[in-house]
Structure formats: structure tokens, C-alpha cells
Amino acid sequence: MIKNYLSPRLFFVFLTALFIAQMTPANAQVSEMTLDNGLRIIVAESHQVPIVAVDVWVKAGTRREKPGQEGVAHFLEHVLFKGTPTHPDEESVDGAIEDLGGTLDAATSYDWAHFYTEVPSSGYPQAVALLADILQHASIKSDAVDEERSIIIDEIGRESDDPIASLTDTVRGIFYDSSSAYGRPITGSVDDVRSVTRDEVAQFYSTYYVPNNVTVVVSGDVTPTEVDSLVDEQFHNWKRSISLPDEGSAFASHYASVPTDASRIHKYLTQRDANQSYVVMAFSAPSVSDTPDAWTMDVLLTLLGQGPNNRLDTSLRQKLHLVDSISADYLTQRDPGVFTIAVSLPTSNVDVVQADILDQVRKVREAPVSDSELQRAKNALKSSYLFDVDTDSGHADSLGFYDSIGTYQYDVQYLDHVSSVTAEALMQVAQKYLDPDAYTVALQVPTPDVSTACNAQSNPRLTMTTAWSDQK
Numbered sequence: 001m002i003k004n005y006l007s008p009r010l011f012f013v014f015l016t017a018l019f020i021a022q023m024t025p026a027n028a029q030v031s032e033m034t035l036d037n038g039l040r041i042i043v044a045e046s047h048q049v050p051i052v053a054v055d056v057w058v059k060a061g062t063r064r065e066k067p068g069q070e071g072v073a074h075f076l077e078h079v080l081f082k083g084t085p086t087h088p089d090e091e092s093v094d095g096a097i098e099d100l101g102g103t104l105d106a107a108t109s110y111d112w113a114h115f116y117t118e119v120p121s122s123g124y125p126q127a128v129a130l131l132a133d134i135l136q137h138a139s140i141k142s143d144a145v146d147e148e149r150s151i152i153i154d155e156i157g158r159e160s161d162d163p164i165a166s167l168t169d170t171v172r173g174i175f176y177d178s179s180s181a182y183g184r185p186i187t188g189s190v191d192d193v194r195s196v197t198r199d200e201v202a203q204f205y206s207t208y209y210v211p212n213n214v215t216v217v218v219s220g221d222v223t224p225t226e227v228d229s230l231v232d233e234q235f236h237n238w239k240r241s242i243s244l245p246d247e248g249s250a251f252a253s254h255y256a257s258v259p260t261d262a263s264r265i266h267k268y269l270t271q272r273d274a275n276q277s278y279v280v281m282a283f284s285a286p287s288v289s290d291t292p293d294a295w296t297m298d299v300l301l302t303l304l305g306q307g308p309n310n311r312l313d314t315s316l317r318q319k320l321h322l323v324d325s326i327s328a329d330y331l332t333q334r335d336p337g338v339f340t341i342a343v344s345l346p347t348s349n350v351d352v353v354q355a356d357i358l359d360q361v362r363k364v365r366e367a368p369v370s371d372s373e374l375q376r377a378k379n380a381l382k383s384s385y386l387f388d389v390d391t392d393s394g395h396a397d398s399l400g401f402y403d404s405i406g407t408y409q410y411d412v413q414y415l416d417h418v419s420s421v422t423a424e425a426l427m428q429v430a431q432k433y434l435d436p437d438a439y440t441v442a443l444q445v446p447t448p449d450v451s452t453a454c455n456a457q458s459n460p461r462l463t464m465t466t467a468w469s470d471q472k
Contacts, residue, residue, distance in 0.1 A: 028395065030412055031224040035232055037240040038212025042408055043227045044219035044395050052124035052220035053393040055116040056131050057400040059247060060208035061109050063181035063334070071152075071188020072204045074108040075145070075196050078152060080115065080205075081106070082144035084137040087130070090144075096130050110182050111334045112404035118393045121221035125230055128218070132234035135214065140205055142198040152193050159187065163272075164342045167280040167442040168329075174266050174440045175282055175338055182335065210241035217400040217408075220392035247334075266440040271447045276324065277347040281357060282440040284433045285330050285337040288406040294332055295417040296429045297339065299377050301330045303369065303426070304360065305341055307380035311360050312341065322349045322356070334405040339433060347445050358436040365430045368423035378418055385414060 028046035035041070062073050081104055083089045087096060097104050100123035106115045115134070119127045159165045169185045176183030187193070216235070218227045286293035305312045305328025316323045323345040330339045345353055369377075389395040389411075402410040410417075 033228050037238055039235050040215040041228055041231050042217045042399055043224040045223055047221050050121040050221045051392050052121045052222055053118045053396040054127045055114055055217040055396040055400045057112055057114045057215045057404045058209055059213050059404055060113050061111045062186050063110050064208055069200050070184055071192035072196055072200050074187050076201050076205055077106045077108045077113055078148040079144045080138050083139045084133050086133050100126055108186055114400055128230055129234050136238050140202045145198045145201055149193055153190055156187050156190055163278040163444050167278055167444055170268055170442040171280050171282040171440045210244055211238045212240050213244055215403050217396045219396035268442040270444050272444055274446045276344055277350055277445040279343040280442045281341045283339045285339040287336045288332050293429050296421050296425050297330055299381055299421045300426055300429055301328050302381040303377035304328050307377050316356055322353050361434045361436045368427050374423050381418055382415055
């Protein structure tokens with residue numbers, strides 16, 4: 001008789017997940033409230049430690065940018081902390097939060113921007129007040145815009161030096177309609193940044209940084225009553241916008257270049273002086289509103305390219321030693337997303353590795369995974385999620401992220417969603433989104449290996465109406 005049991009490593013992961021589930025802020029009671037001006041408040045009460053995370057989310061990512069103003073959303077992130085009438089410069093802003101024992105951070109993506117800090121609970125009212133001041137009264141000075149221009153250009157340069165990040169931008173650009181924000185780099189191009197004006201940044205700020213486009217998330221050693229009262233006090237004078245552009249009509253955010261003909265495969269080749277090659281393959285993926293496909297895709301992602309001993313890493317790195325690294329990624333978005341597989345490898349292995357990846361895709365499409373493999377993937381995903389939200393800042397981040405693209409309830413119910421995924425559902429999602437005969441691939445090779453890469457087309461499945469472009 002064969003006994004079913006967990007391996008020591010998986011047993012540790014499983015026990016860790018159970019332990020964290022008992023103590024994590026993810027177990028906190030979550031409440032919501034909307035002020036008269038439309039500003040939303042989400043509170044996650046957890047008294048494990050005297051810490052509070054304050055995280056303000058604005059539905060003002062790159063999808064809100066107008067044509068010709070690409071990069072302005074990310075530019076605003078850089079200048080928002082540069083001063084207000086009350087805190088006249090960046091040093092004053094930073095000093096105010098450092099006096100509370102915290103730091104201010106920010107991030108911008110396609111659907112959102114957010115601004116966050118974590119402080120001892122005794123100082124969180126002052127942190128809320130500071131963020132309220134910044135969100136409502138940022139000065140957006142011309143000299144601050146000019147100062148940040150070179151900093152952002154340096155940031156773009158660093159990203160372009162990262163082959164995987166650069167190729168991922170490339171496949172997204174191929175995947176989406178040319179008018180879609182999802183197909184553009186979040187930072188904008190160097191030319192975009194050079195041309196952005198102070199007035200454009202200020203206009204974006206005044207248009208989208210309005211209370212009915214903002215959610216304040218507070219997680220930690222607080223109660224909903226005190227938070228609701230505090231946030232109301234700090235934000236109630238912020239005037240609701242009566243002309244906030246409809247997010248649903250904010251320029252095309254749909255696929256245009258996704259292959260629909262089974263004989264079409266998009267390929268892109270670039271070259272650079274380097275020691276190895278890099279490949280990013282991209283398939284279609286669900287939006288956050290495509291349920292249950294979205295959380296089923298998370299399980300499929302874990303099984304194929306993120307979890308411990310996932311199929312791609314086990315096959316191509318551990319067993320065949322054909323790649324130096326391989327992983328998969330899928331960013332849940334308000335609109336349909338992209339499932340990517342990123343690889344670093346010797347150029348001579350490019351052809352066989354792509355073929356093996358497509359074979360792995362076919363396998364998950366053609367037959368249900370075993371119960372044991374499905375459970376391992378679920379356990380790994382749950383453990384990863386619980387580690388992500390095991391702090392107040394992590395929990396606030398997760399709640400705010402899902403609320404900015406849909407609803408925070410997605411986060412509240414996430415573990416239940418993952419538990420509900422079946423092998424049949426996993427196979428159906430693979431069939432729906434991961435098409436081995438319709439995908440996009442971007443390849444970067446060392447300059448001397450270009451001819452090798454172009455000629456390495458031994459697998460007939462990889463020669464279907466392909467068009468290679470060489471961009472230096």
C-alpha cells in the first residue's frame with residue numbers, strides 16, 4: 001500500500017502556513033466606510049503589536065494618462081513628497097515622518113499609485129495627518145519637477161539594463177493595442193520624461209487625486225471607530241470631483257496583438273553585449289473580474305513557475321540543466337493581463353527550452369494534474385500569501401491593491417478562493433489562456449549569437465509565420 005504523506009519540506013511549509021494563519025494580521029477584522037466626499041476607508045484591526053500601517057491608494061496609474069503625456073503618473077509619484085504649504089520642502093516632509101519612527105514610500109503601476117508608511121501606534125494620527133496634507137496640498141513646484149527628471153531617466157536606464165524587465169516591457173508592448181497603457185513602460189520612455197512639464201504633472205494631480213478616487217487603508221493596532229473619525233477629520237474638507245473621468249473609458253486597454261489565428265506566433269529579437277541569452281514568453285491571462293479564473297491562474301502560476309519544485313524549474317534547471325534560471329509571473333489587473341515565463345540561458349539552448357516550455361503548457365491543458373500536485377501548489381500559494389500579509393504593512397498593501405483594481409473582498413476571501421480550485425478548473429483555465437500556438441516571445445542574445453538564434457528553429461511549432469525584428 002502506498003501511503004500519502006507530506007515531504008519534510010512541504011510539511012514545514014504547511015505547518016508554517018497554519019502557524020501564520022493563527023497570528024497574521026490577515027485574520028484581522030476588516031471594515032469599510034465611505035465619507036460624504038467619496039473617499040473610502042478600509043480598516044484592518046489587529047492588536048498583535050503596537051504598530052500601524054497607513055496606506056493611501058489612488059486609482060491613478062498609467063491607464064489614466066492621456067496620449068502624449070506618457071510617464072506623468074509615475075513622475076507625480078516622484079514629486080508628491082516635495083512639499084506642501086505646511087511642510088515647505090522634502091526635508092520637512094521626511095523629517096515629520098522620521099520623527100514618528102517611520103519612512104514614506106510610494107509606488108506606481110498601471111492601475112494605481114499608492115503612498116504608505118508604518119509607525120508605532122502612538123504616532124499614527126500624525127502619519128494620517130501628514131499623508132492627508134500631501135495628498136490634498138502638494139505644491140508640485142517647477143524646480144522639483146526639473147530635479148526629478150534626471151533621477152527618473154536614471155531609473156529608466158537601470159531598468160533597461162535588466163534584460164528580463166526590458167523584455168517584459170517588450171512583450172507587453174506587442175501584446176496590447178498601441179493606445180493601451182498596459183503596453184507602455186510605467187515610467188514612460190526617456191523622451192517622455194524629458195518632455196513632461198510641470199503643468200502636465202499638476203493637471204494630472206488635480207484631475208485624479210480627488211477623494212472619490214482614493215482609498216485610505218489603515219491596518220494594525222487601531223479600532224475602526226477611531227480611524228473613521230480621524231480620517232474624516234483630516235480629509236472631509238477635500239472636495240469631491242464632479243468631473244472625474246470614467247475609468248472604464250480611459251483609453252483602450254484591450255489586446256490587439258494577441259495572436260487569434262492558431263498559426264500566428266509573435267517573435268522579437270534584440271542583441272546586446274552579454275554573457276548569456278534571455279527569453280520572455282507571454283500568454284493571455286484573466287482580469288481581476290474574471291472569476292474564478294483569476295485565482296485559478298494564481299494556482300496554475302505556482303504549479304508551473306513559482307512554487308517550490310514547480311514544473312518548469314524542475315524540468316529545465318534541476319533535471320536537464322538547460323537554463324540558469326526560469327520563473328513565471330502574472331500581475332492581476334483591472335483589465336485582462338499577461339502570463340509571462342522568463343528564462344536566462346545559453347543561446348545554444350534557446351530552441352529546445354522554448355519547445356520544452358510549450359510541452360509543459362500542453363500537458364497542463366491536456367490532462368488534470370494529480371490531487372497531490374494540486375494540493376502542493378495550493379499549500380505553496382497559501383504559504384506565500386500568508387507570508388506576504390503577516391505584517392500590518394503587508395496586509396494593508398494587499399487590501400489596498402485588490403480594492404484599487406476591484407474590491408478588497410477579493411483579499412478577504414483569497415484563501416477560500418485558492419482552496420476551491422479543482423484540477424478540472426485548472427485545466428480549463430490553461431486551455432482558455434495558455435495557447436501553445438498563439439503567444440508572444442521576446443529574446444535577447446549576445447551580439448555574436450544573433451545568427452545562431454535566428455537559425456535555431458528546429459522545432460516546427462516554432463516556425464509558424466514568425467517575424468523576427470532586430471533592434472539595437
